[in-house]
Amino acid sequence: MKKIFKFDSNGLTTVIAMAQIIKLLKISSKARFAFVASLILIVFACNKDREQDREENLVITSPAPLTDFGYGTFRGYTGGLYPNGSNIRPINHNSAGIAIAKSIKPLNISGSTDESNGKIVWMSVGMSNTTQETSAFIPIAQAYSGKNQKLLLVDGAEGGQDIVKINLESAPYWQTVNNRLTAAGVTALQVQIIWYKEAEIAPRDTAFATYPNSLKDKFALSMQMLKSKFPNLKLVYLSSRTYAGWATGTLNPEPYAWYSGWAVKRLIEDQINGVSSLNYTGAQPQSAWLSWGPYFWTEGTKPRDDGVTWGLSDYQTDGVHPSNSGRLKIANMLFEFFSTDPTSTPWFLKQ
Known part of the structure; x- marks a missing residue:
């Protein structure tokens, strides 16, 4: 009997053994079938629980996409x-983002609601990769017939402007941003949505224990600065x-590229957990509502769960800046995100 009831990794031995046993019992074939079917469901449920236990105890020892951790x-x-x-x-954070998205209306140059002549300004903020990727995204979005006609997309990113440089109130970068807004016929008071992608030039701290938090703190300062410079800013992706x-x-x-994902993750978690310096509600919000936009990282040509890969041909010769194919890949991911996410469809799509 010990051999009959021996369990293997998927429970199949148990099912077969029990099926053999009930053949010896004088019960109807219908009852026999129902018994075996029930047994299969029970064994599969137990296996699922064991699989989840294995996943919960999984220790990842090398960089992997945050989205694939399970x-x-x-x-x-x-x-x-x-x-x-x-x-x-999280449900509450998502609901808050949807409510804010639905409150976004076209604004005039003074920042007042103007359904007839106002604009909803989306702007990118970041360094060279960000401006190159924005330049590929905007034409795709502009060509989409379902885009909100009141939505104006502005490339506010600039090459060489890393997180350390732009976190200075008087940085020349911010004058560049204002110049681009002016060239587009709008003002800082009309900016309500920002896509933010930043990094640090030549960092030195390679420790996982310290660098992601250090970068997160820089991002937090940047979120406060954005809210100060763009008072009507509501959403930052x-x-x-x-x-x-x-x-x-x-x-x-x-x-560092992988670490930057941890920094963004922890920044958003801080806001979700109620850190006051990232408060986005009330009379004096310190930040806009924060969320992930598209997540790009995967380990080169090794596909992550959704199939995304990065090959050498997706980069310029420095292996850092995107080639035309890399820019297009990012642009398509941006378009997919903004045209489908429940916190962006109310203002991105034609209503």
């Missing part, structure tokens, strides 16, 4: 884009870096 941990930290290893926004394993220099190689 229940795994890296040095004690859960992955996922949001708290508790999830890639889905953040993306971290693409894979940088092809980098040939020290501009921003791995592991």
